[in-house]
Amino acid sequence: MYAILDIETTGGKYNEEGITEIAIYRFDGHQIVDQFSSLINPEIPIQPFVVNLTGINNEMLRNAPKFYEIAKRVIEITEDCVVVAHNALFDKRILTTEFDRLGYQFEKKTLCTVELSKKLIPDMPSYSLGKLVRALGIPLSDRHRAQGDAKATVALFKMLLDKDKSKEIITETLRKDTKKQLEPKLLDIIKDTPSETGVYYMRNEAGKIIYIGKSKNIKKRLTQHFTSDNRKSKKIQLEVKSVSYEKTGNELIALLKECEEIKHNKPLYNRALRHTTFTHQLTSFVDEKGYINLKIEKADNRKKAITTFGNYQQAKTALFKITEEYQLCEKLTGLNHTEKQCFNYTIQECFGACVNNEAVAEYNSRVNSFLEKCSYENQNMLIIDRGREIEERSVILIENGVYKGYGFYNLNHQINNPEILKSIINPMQNNRDVQHIIQSYLRRKKVLKTVKLTANTVN
Incomplete structure (x- = not known):
């Protein structure tokens, strides 16, 4: 049984697409026996080129279901199926990422109709x-829409099955479980590692750390390291002798711990992550009319940044979202370069700060919100999220705008008492x-809660 599918995404940074x-067609090798299709609200903006x-x-997509609302249906229709897609690696990666966010392991064998067609x-x-x-005379309607592309892939796959008289190619093309491809030494290394979020440390024969990484699924990430054939992975596979790990319970603490550990230990194969991880920043200034303006700039240690971004496109996407959420003016956020009113004012989605038609105090109030x-500058706060066990919680302490560290607790009185905290x-x-x-994570992800503290609480 096959699950032939197609997925459309928001575009954007690798592994952050939504x-x-x-569209999924359950196909028994002769005909479609079940089907499912739906728009999905990705909860992040769609890249303009994708639109x-x-x-x-x-x-x-405003009123479309979110992925978790249709996840059960996806599991049901793909049960006991080989997943088939045109460029299957992409579709499987996107689906696996979505299920990882829900804490569910979506493991399926795959067939790629690109690879099969070439053979x-x-x-x-x-x-x-x-x-x-088109070259094969297969009808295709609604190109670049999931249902149209998936239906065409069904017809293409049916043709490929007919052409594969010996059935050898399909058998060989089925992707084996990656764990079975591991060398015995590497299998022994990962057999006791957890499928949980945390930081892992690879050591060589002398016990020296050669690589530090973080993952929402440590075992799965190590399997990827040990089955990859890129140059760095092959070197790691030859040198690694043991792996230790620390569970963190959530991705934010894993990211912070990974960053600190890499800077402290300077592992041989973490060269890229020893340095600054962002290239652009968001700054603000007050114009001659008194309005607070926002501006994307290249990262500069000499300037005070509101928040930072991994690249320019990420910054621009975030600023569009901020502008929409806080009903700001695109001219004053630098997204619409014009001497007159911004485009949104012409369609009545801007209150007129661009042409001085909105009170400065009202506009600046939304910017300040x-x-x-x-920005947590000068703030005292706790960031509370999931811990390493069900009953445990993690806490990150920000004191006067400075990150002080993290910890784990089981009882609320532990964070309500300054000395225990x-x-x-x-x-x-x-x-x-x-x-x-911290800023980019809070911008992109949801934590359980943030708690504002008074200066007396933390002093």
Whole structure:
């Protein structure tokens, strides 16, 4: 049984994309026996080029179900199936990432119709889905929409099954469980590691740390390291002798711990992560009219940043979201370069700060609401999230805008008592990389809660 699917996404940074549409056809090798399709609210903005490509926009998805609401149906329709897709690695990665966020392991064998087509129908001018099915006379409607592309993939796969007379290629193309491809030494190393969130440490024969990483699923990430054939992974596979790990309960503490440990230990194969992890920052200034303006700039230690970003596109995407959420003016956030009114004012989605039609105090009040939420400068706060066990919680302490460290607790009185709170916090270094990690995480992800503290509480 096969589950032939297609997924449309928001685009954006690798492994941070969200699903906007999914279509799945359950196919028994002869006919479709079940089907499911749905738009999905990804809870993040769609990249403009994707909107142009698919025609799916943010407004269309406002009332669509979120992924967790349709996840059970996806599991049901793909049960006991081989997943088939055109460029299957992409679709499986996106689905696996979504299920990882829900704490569910979505493990399926896959077949890729790109790979099969190249073997069974060689010498075609293009193997992109659109050009390939047109060349083969397969009808395709709604290109770059999940249902249209998935239906065309069904027809293509049926043709490939007919061409595979010996059935050898499909058998060989089925992706084996990656764990079975591991060498015995590497299997022994990962057999006792958990499928949980944390930081892991690879050591060589002398016991020296050669690589530090973090993952929401340590066992799965190590399996990827040990089955990858890229140059760095092959070197690690030869040198690694043992792996230790520390569970963190959530990704934010894993990110912070990974950052600190890499800077302290300087492992041989973590060269890229020893340095600053962001390239752009968001700053503010007050114009001659008194309005607070926001501006994306290249990262500069000499300037005070509201928040930082991994790259320019990430900064721009976030600023569009901020502008929409706080009903700001695109001209004053630098997203619409114009001498006159911004575009949103012409469609009545801007209150007119761009042409001085909105009171300065009212506009600045909304900007300050964003600044207070986004930047923890001069703030005393706790960030509470999941711990390593069900009954445990993690806590990150910010004191006067400075990251002090993290800890774990089981009872609420432990964080309500200043002396106990200080005792459970593991002191950590504060730097701009740490600020970037915390701010970008709070911007992208949800934690259980944040608690504002008074100066008396933490002093």
